Amino acid sequence: AQKVTQAQTEISVVEKEDVTLDCVYETRDTTYYLFWYKQPPSGELVFLIRRNSFDEQNEISGRYSWNFQKSTSSFNFTITASQVVDSAVYFCALSETTDSWGKLQFGAGTQVVVTP
């Protein structure tokens, strides 16, 4: 069963608009880790952020911000004032501590298209 759901397949915005990507996860672990990766057209997966299950403090890093809510099992990601270079596929991933092999479980990804 899919443990990470990214319901949005594609989001298209015009430059300078904000865009929020949804991620819903499922786990029975009390300790787990959530990640966001970006995959530009070049193919490389670029690490953006890691958050552990005990830290619900939301974070802002430049134009990126994350909203982690355990009560709704969501870990959403927002790009503020989007730019063309933000065009990429964004993946949310879950790592459960019952699986000691560092297995990342990825969502299907959300394609973000930013047009000038």
Add this chain to the structure above:
Amino acid sequence: ETGVTQTPRHLVMGMTNKKSLKCEQHLGHNAMYWYKQSAKKPLELMFVYSLEERVENNSVPSRFSPECPNSSHLFLHLHTLQPEDSALYLCASSQDYGGSTDTQYFGPGTRLTVL
């Protein structure tokens, strides 16, 4: 040098060919991974190596054969592949094995086409 490099970036092969994908990490990490990314499917973990020992083989067909001669290098040997094996193959590394807590850093991938 960038963190994780992969060669070749693109590969076209026939079903009877034998080829190898190479991954090298310059991060001093102890664990390395192979993933397969097919169109319309989530990333699939194929193999995990820690300190040059294979610790995960995720039900991958034997036509894919990994090799990890040292903690910096990882190979994926390919033989008698099928057209459905066409995909982007991504290599990753993390500081330690057994670390579901460790962040994995990815290479740029090898785009494989099997004719």
